[in-house]
Amino acid sequence: MYLNKPPFSYRNDNKIPDFADAGPICVMDAQCALCARGAKWIAHNDRNAEFRIVPLQSDLGNALMTHYGMDPDDPSSWLYLVEGRGYAxxxxxIHVGQRLGRIWKVLAILRLVPSGLRDVLYRAVARNRYxxxxxxxxxxxxxxxVQKRLIT
Known part of the structure; x- marks a missing residue:
């Protein structure tokens, strides 16, 4: 799901703490084992070391989620920012896979699943992840x- 906000709109939001936003940013649940595995997967497949990971439970993670109209307490919340645009x-x-390249571009096959069904499937896993x-x-x-990429 593309979050319809202008690119880099968070830079103009005084509720967002300043942070280095060069490169893609993943806001992930820092208490979820699946998310921790996802962060590890990203870190080990990021050949250019450009991804940054922000814990959802941090002030920055919470503010970014709120800025994009997402509930930081909702278990289905995860946010990917690339070139200032938000995706959930x-x-x-899919966008993470495209950015990582190589075999991970195959995640684009998920686009064949209708977007409403993609969201339902994602929420089902997210709500049961713990x-x-x-x-x-x-x-x-x-x-x-992973530690090198964390912004806390």
């Missing part, structure tokens, strides 16, 4: 590649 749900995953995958502490992962 499986559309965000039960199915458990919890984790993204900010405490001993993975150097």
């Amino acid at each position: 749900s499986l559309d965000a995953l 039960r199915w995958f458990g919890t984790a502490d993204l900010c405490s992962l001993p993975d150097n590649e």
Whole structure:
């Protein structure tokens, strides 16, 4: 789902703390094991070391979610910012795959699924992620590649 805001609109929002926004930004749940695995996957497949990861529970993560009209307390919330544009749900995953390149471009096949169904599928996994995958502490992962990308 494309979040219809002008590119880099968050820069004009005084509720958003200043942050280095060069490169793609992923706002992810720092307490979710699936999200922690996703952050690790991104970090290890990001050949150009350009992705940054913002914990949803941080002031910045919370402010960005709110700016894009998303509820930071909603378990289906995850946000991908690229070139100042916001994406959510499986559309965000598709865009991440495109940016990572190589084999991950195959995630574009998800575009064949109607957008409404993509959102329903994403929300079903997101709402059950703690039960199915458990919890984790993204900010405490001993993975150097993830730690280098965190903006807290």
